Amino acid sequence: MFEEHIIRRSRWYIRRLYSWFFNLLMQSYWDEIEDCKEKVFNKLSEKAEKVLEIGIGSGPNMRYYAARNANLNLLGLDPNPKMKKYSRKSAAKAGLKPKNFKFKQGVGEAIPLKDNSVDAVVATLVLCSVSDVTQTLKEIKRVLRPGGVFIFLEHVAAKDGSMLRRLQKLLDPLQQRLADGCHLTRNTRERILEAGFSGGVKIETYSMCSFPWITRPHIYGLAYKTRNF
Template sequence: MILPARCFSSLNPIIPPAKTSIPATSSSANEKIAPKMAPILRKTHKDSQESNGFCFCCSRRRFLGAGGAALLPIRASGASDSTSNDPKEMLNRVHPPRADWYEEFYAWAMNTFTKAYEAEIAAYKSELFANLRGQVKSVLEIGIGTGPNLKYYSGDMDFVYGIDPNRKMEKYAQAAAEAAGLPPDNFKFMQAVSEALPLGDASVDAVVGTLVLCSVKDVDLTLQEVRRVLKPGGVFVFVEHVAAQDGTLHRFVQGLLDPLQQFVADGCHLTRKTGKSIADAGFAEVDIHQASLSSASLINPHVYGVAHN
């Protein structure tokens, strides 16, 4: 069965991969990297990292739900900056309004059926997001959904924005923020898509995205937006599933099932080489790690790590 949510079928424990060397960066690029952020996983991205296994039960969201906020500058509807697309116009174009019952069902399903996935990946996320605690004060999470990541990094944040195109996610995300100890005044859920973020340039210390880039309409534009809203030296923390190695049976099955997956899982693509997209997006430094999932899981492989603006 292909489920309409982000990789919440039978996820298996992550097997640590072998390390590779990190690419050299120019001195000017290194000067942009904030020394306060210790790199998590120093990896050189290679196409071969997006290999070993396949995934067809993952999706993410191009949805969101409501609002503007204080503390950090919100981009005005017609603001002129590095992205000319109006956030509301882009939302309607990328994620046209769905029926209330559908949005509600999808949000409920995300909140209900991702628990097994989150339980199995908890140790991994704890290690990844520990690098944000005490180091950054303002965070934007794209595709926040029901807020399963908030408990890992929101404890000492001054402000957290959550972006998602499904407006019905808001009540779940608000509840997750409260459970994580984030005061209501320090959390804002906004309905938007990642291709047109309703925040000002250089307005947040970190951007978080987990299992999002598989389903956005435009990966490259989303990454441009991530870089735009990040402050100099800011970081993008990511976890994504990627295409299996070309020529393998897994990759063949991914290609076979990809059209069906996009239809039933709200645009989730099985064949994207997302790690390469992140590596080529223009970040000063990208630290990428790969994880394989045991027992011939349907959700291999993942790439994860930190990109430094």
């Protein structure tokens, strides 16, 4: 009983600390990744009205939504309730009307939305952290309306056999502990390609220069669900 309490308490501290750390120290990272984000968010239709962002974290993507459509309704899903405060602040700073942004505690593996109900799903640096990548992609496909787009940006495992890949394998358990379940060795590109997005998938690769170098390389892109699907 006492042990359980200690474990719950330490998890609470890690989540609290992580949300604070993430919000404070990620700015240089977000600055560097901006060009990649611009490219994919440019494909978010100005007509998109309902958008879901899974693993929204502290909300670093808010300005892309606000710039797109003043009437866009964004649902931010994240299992960490501590992200609510930060994502709300980011939404307000980006000029998203309070009525147009809702935060919900939840996971990508069980999205609390109806089939075919959103114009776009966004995930940036999230598939590294979910418990089940395949199930999350299945859920994304389910909630996307025909003609909808999945916008993603993720860090993935380095090339097989490379020194970096070996280092990632070594540091993976530590990374999971320190970064709230984030994995360094996921083959997310392959998982997205296998997921069966009926309208096709476009993926680009980018190698980060700045911290955190251990998360090289990144992939970013778009996956579509066809209209007649």
